[in-house]
Amino acid sequence: MGAQAPQWLLDSFVESLQQIGATAPTVELHQEARDLADHWCTPDRHLHTIRHLIDMLTRIDEIADTAHDPDILRISAWYHGAFLNKSLEVKFKNPSNWQSTRCIDHAHNRLTTLGVDSDIVARIDELIAFLTRHRAPRSDSDAQVVVDADLAVLASSPQDYKKFREKLRLELDDLDELTYLTGRRALVKTLLSYDPLYQSPLGDTWEAPARANLEVELTKIDEKLCDLDPACLATDEGDGVNEADTSAESGDEMTTTGTLIIKKRSLKKASSAPVDDAPVTCSIPVLQPVEDQNSGDEDEAENTSSLESAIESIDLPSTRE
Template identity: 55%
Template structure:
């Protein structure tokens, strides 16, 4: 559910746009800001909403002293949430995992150009949006590090606030079944925890310990929930008398697997889609590279799509 927009929010957007060189009339800039606020405040945004945007902008201000051009970071933060693509929409449409990021980038590119922003600055905003969707900035790009850290700052909150974040995220991704959601979430948490530091900017490092503790607790809980779901699915399939003929037929065709293992694999495959760890994982879910490709792939893909596609990621937002 969206938050009420304070008066300063629209004014700050207009100021940032003018600082990065937009030549459009102030009235046009106000209309652009109002359109973006409406997008962020859409009813289906339980988590990636206007409050999330305001928190990100606040966190940019907190660590902006290490950035060369914080106004470009603010504008990128506004546009990176122009589209929130739901998991089911993307899967059924057969889009690639970077679809949401591409939509946001194309929208920002078109709108900023029409508002008189230079090609060089527009290209920089496009680049920054891409970094946010991957939750990682280049090692020597200090401004991008500030933006990405501000976007992830909500990970560093109290356990009570973190629980609210998880609840809102699950509500926003209602199209995913429990196992799909858990697998996608586990993949993202493991990726974030694999980094030597989650936060890359000098001032963002203050959030590290609390954020890492929250992620580790959630990962432990999700691993347990995943095991329980898989066990329940296997037991349910084994107890179903209608499956007895299918089970025998599958066992007869087996070469290297035991009957028990085949039953387990068939059960999960039949009742709950199984996604390989090598599938594209976004901040909000698991996506095949293309809908027609097999679920199991040998490629190792680094890119994640955020709102951020909302399959962006099982992406963690900022806390209230």
């Protein structure tokens, strides 16, 4: 079934694998591309198809200017949909369990076999987990890009968004209507609770149309639930932001001494760095406001400190994790 994927798509996957350091022979990389494309082409897929993958990769390219390792993001996109999740409990309530674990295990094993460095494999594992939760840490700009690229479908035209909802329903056709609508409602409300919904700097153009589509969908769901079981709308228990989402989003670290740790990810794809090139972490003190005791303009400028000015004056180094 890999033949359903265009050759240029398979070639681009191989190129990205080589860019992130895969050492396996090219023929094996092409076989991996075909095998992975087969996963995206199974007959039970209506929404998460090769077309969906191509659209996601295109969106990554659109907003990749703010990413440090676009090829790692592309490979993450390929593997995050290796297995179709049809379990409602996982799909709508806790997506980080079944689908994430299975896709992560598959990506981890295959990429390790293909000779990708263990640090990069671990990074891709992490990105797949963020994709299944639809949320990235505030301090992780690359994760924000790949998650926003996945959620960009929510900003489709109203006509295309209707088709999106229809295809999603077909993929979950084993669920009865009440179960599906209840679960989908919880997810839509969670997405609407994110402020902003899109976290990457270049993803904010999708914010308004996505929210409009989600609001319309929520209204339609509520109308259907009123007909099926009005009691479902009596309580919003379980709706809102998942604790796992909020913990993942809080990516900045604070030490016990009140120091804010701001990290910039940049993974090495080649072993060209010196052996003694140790990881560096930049610690920026959280400064307390200084009371102004001078009336002169120059004295005021000298005696006023802020976290903003401290950040602007420091050239943050890259860290390797």
